[in-house]
Amino acid sequence: MNPKKNGARRTWRLRLYVAGQTPKSITALANxxxxxxxxxxxxxxxxxxxxxxxxxxxxxxxxxxxxxxxRQLPPPIRKIIGDLSNMERxxxxxxxxxxxxxx
Amino acid sequence: xxxxxxxxxxxxxxxxxxGSGPTRRPLAKAPTGIPGLDExxxxxxxxxxxxLVCGGAGCGKTLLAMEFLVRGALDYDEPGVxxxxxxxxxxxxxxxxxxxxxxxxxxxxxxxxxxxxxxxxDKLTESGEYDLEGLFIRLDHAIEAIGAKRVVLDTIExxxxxxxNKFVVRAELVRLFRWLKTKRVTAIVTGExxxxxxxxxxxxxxxxxxxxxxxxxxxxxxxxxxxRILKYRGSAHGGNEMPFLIDDHGLSVLPITSLGLAHEASxxxxxxxxxxxxxxxxxKGFFRGNSVLVSGTxxxxxxxxxxxxxxAACRRGERCLYFAFEESPDQxxxxxxxxxxxxxxxxxxxxxRVHAQRPTALxxxxxxxxxHRLIDDWKPRVVVVDPVTNMTAVGTETEVKAMLxxxxxxxxxxxxxxxxTSLTEGGKAAERTDLGVSSLMDIWMLLGNVESNGxxxxxxxxxxxxxxxxxxxxxxxxxxxxGVLLVDISRRADGSVAIGSARGAQQQAPLVGGKPSVRRRTx
Numbered sequence: 001m002n003p004k005k006n007g008a009r010r011t012w013r014l015r016l017y018v019a020g021q022t023p024k025s026i027t028a029l030a031n032x033x034x035x036x037x038x039x040x041x042x043x044x045x046x047x048x049x050x051x052x053x054x055x056x057x058x059x060x061x062x063x064x065x066x067x068x069x070x071r072q073l074p075p076p077i078r079k080i081i082g083d084l085s086n087m088e089r090x091x092x093x094x095x096x097x098x099x100x101x102x103x
Numbered sequence: 104x105x106x107x108x109x110x111x112x113x114x115x116x117x118x119x120x121x122g123s124g125p126t127r128r129p130l131a132k133a134p135t136g137i138p139g140l141d142e143x144x145x146x147x148x149x150x151x152x153x154x155l156v157c158g159g160a161g162c163g164k165t166l167l168a169m170e171f172l173v174r175g176a177l178d179y180d181e182p183g184v185x186x187x188x189x190x191x192x193x194x195x196x197x198x199x200x201x202x203x204x205x206x207x208x209x210x211x212x213x214x215x216x217x218x219x220x221x222x223x224x225d226k227l228t229e230s231g232e233y234d235l236e237g238l239f240i241r242l243d244h245a246i247e248a249i250g251a252k253r254v255v256l257d258t259i260e261x262x263x264x265x266x267x268n269k270f271v272v273r274a275e276l277v278r279l280f281r282w283l284k285t286k287r288v289t290a291i292v293t294g295e296x297x298x299x300x301x302x303x304x305x306x307x308x309x310x311x312x313x314x315x316x317x318x319x320x321x322x323x324x325x326x327x328x329x330x331r332i333l334k335y336r337g338s339a340h341g342g343n344e345m346p347f348l349i350d351d352h353g354l355s356v357l358p359i360t361s362l363g364l365a366h367e368a369s370x371x372x373x374x375x376x377x378x379x380x381x382x383x384x385x386x387k388g389f390f391r392g393n394s395v396l397v398s399g400t401x402x403x404x405x406x407x408x409x410x411x412x413x414x415a416a417c418r419r420g421e422r423c424l425y426f427a428f429e430e431s432p433d434q435x436x437x438x439x440x441x442x443x444x445x446x447x448x449x450x451x452x453x454x455x456r457v458h459a460q461r462p463t464a465l466x467x468x469x470x471x472x473x474x475h476r477l478i479d480d481w482k483p484r485v486v487v488v489d490p491v492t493n494m495t496a497v498g499t500e501t502e503v504k505a506m507l508x509x510x511x512x513x514x515x516x517x518x519x520x521x522x523x524t525s526l527t528e529g530g531k532a533a534e535r536t537d538l539g540v541s542s543l544m545d546i547w548m549l550l551g552n553v554e555s556n557g558x559x560x561x562x563x564x565x566x567x568x569x570x571x572x573x574x575x576x577x578x579x580x581x582x583x584x585x586g587v588l589l590v591d592i593s594r595r596a597d598g599s600v601a602i603g604s605a606r607g608a609q610q611q612a613p614l615v616g617g618k619p620s621v622r623r624r625t626x
Contacts, residue, residue, distance in 0.1 A: 017237065019236040019237065019240060022236075024231075024232055024233065024234070027231070028231070031231075051236075051237060051240045051241075052240065055240045055241070055243070055244035056244060058237050058238075058240050058241035058244065059218055059241050059244065059245065062220065062221050063237040063241070064220055064222075064235055064237045064238040064241065064262075065233050065234070065235060065237055065238075065266065066233060066234055066235070066236040066237045067233060068233075068237065077226075078226065078228070079226060079227050079228070080227075080228040080229075080230055081227060081228070081229055081230070081233045081266075082229050082230040082231035082232055082233045083230075083231035083232050083233065084230050084231055085230065085231035085232070086230040086231055087230075089228055089229065089230040090228070090230045092228065093228030093230065
């Protein structure tokens with residue numbers, strides 16, 4: 001593994017928007033943690049935003065779908081909607097798979 | 104073809120809705136503040152419920168929705184949330200400016216909240232199950248933030264193209280409209296018409312209380328906007344297509360239904376302004392509130408008679424609105440000055456306003472709406488339309504006649520005396536006016552040219568004058584430097600009327616039966 005070449009040492013800042021402790025929200029967070037631990041161990045941070053307690057952030061961050069996962073870093077910003085149960089798609093959506101797996 | 108089918112279907116829905124029970128309580132309404140729209144909906148949109156406004160691209164959905172919010176905020180103390188899925192806030196602000204609305208100011212005063220929802224499908228990945236709870240929270244927060252009573256979702260159908268799972272969107276929309284009712288907000292939801300369908304994704308299934316269809320079509324090369332209430336559950340509504348107009352005052356809808364014949368008939372008289380002409384109407388002129396038609400071929404002096412009438416009104420201190428469809432205001436003033444009618448002092452004193460516009464500049468309906476508003480705004484006592492025949496450039500005969508009927512009813516209701524000039528094309532029977540509009544008129548005067556003995560002389564006659572005594576004679580008139588002047592009748596020994604230089608010769612001889620005869624009609 002060559003961290004410098006594929007840039008894998010960059011930090012992944014992820015934000016998960018939920019609305020209360022709904023089954024979908026709980027599933028999404030669990031799926032996300034599992035995914036990060038296996039693919040981005042030690043290189044990620046997850047911020048969970050509950051729109052029920054911070055409703056103004058829905059407008060600020062342009063959120064309509066719950067759950068929504070936003071990749072804040074690295075740029076560009078990417079959005080993944082759903083409970084993240086399809087791991088393959090999340091990896092593609094986050095653009096995690098190709099570079100980090102190849103290395 | 105397809106339009107007819109669709110409309111029929113809508114009508115049957117309407118009937119079913121109306122027939123479902125006589126015990127229905129009267130529906131609370133939220134006035135839109137849009138002139139004409141509240142009239143045809145008997146007070147506005149169903150309060151606390153969503154209304155669907157649909158139509159093709161550029162039909163005015165967004166502007167109607169926006170005006171509903173702005174008027175609500177300004178006139179009815181009902182703040183509003185505009186959630187846009189299509190136009191950016193900057194675009195909305197700019198578009199509203201063209202209607203004379205300052206959205207930024209309203210937003211700063213917390214009377215309006217603009218929220219732009221950006222759905223970029225290509226930047227979105229889907230993984231697993233989701234719902235639109237974020238949209239609910241977002242909208243709820245916006246409503247609570249300013250205490251909104253009105254909401255616009257424009258156009259929420261874009262959710263279907265913005266999100267991969269249409270079943271989720273559909274289910275969530277059902278939930279959303281139910282939720283909106285519990286929030287007790289009066290909402291407008293817009294939808295884009297597509298082919299056979301009112302909206303692309305069948306929004307009409309969700310919004311069942313009130314459906315308004317907007318339409319823009321081009322007839323005779325000019326665009327005409329129309330509005331139709333397809334459905335209004337629990338409320339009587341006119342099912343007709345109503346023309347509407349969008350300009351720097353916002354929207355105006357013109358109820359197409361006739362205002363009826365309930366206007367009062369005035370017995371007050373009004374001078375025609377033409378020396379000698381009042382005498383032909385039993386010395387008194389027209390009745391106030393009359394509609395007068397002056398027809399004749401080109402160059403017979405119609406505009407001159409109209410200008411006399413306008414000037415006489417101004418002399419009485421009454422406002423006169425002059426619609427000129429052929430000449431510019433300057434041109435009219437100059438031409439009339441050449442025959443001794445000086446209109447300029449009256450325009451300076453703002454007793455006379457000349458509104459000049461090419462007929463082809465607007466569609467027929469747009470003209471009518473514009474005329475209505477000018478009349479409503481300024482409240483003239485006398486109106487001149489010169490010439491009304493030019494309207495045929497933008498409408499068919501039936502349309503023009505229908506439009507005139509509405510305009511006449513509208514003015515009669517306000518006791519406005521109106522004079523219309525009408526150009527008869529050469530070769531047609533003189534008494535057959537081009538539009539067949541004479542039946543709408545109370546008074547009809549016919550101007551003509553008589554050619555005899557190598558000269559062309561001007562004549563005027565009254566074809567009809569409802570409810571008043573009037574002369575049956577064909578009178579000669581001349582254009583002097585003091586305007587139109589009816590000349591005294593001169594008869595030859597055989598009783599025929601001598602005109603032109605023959606009259607001069609005759610006047611040397613003793614007059615025979617010089618008094619105009621007056622015939623009485625009681626119609």
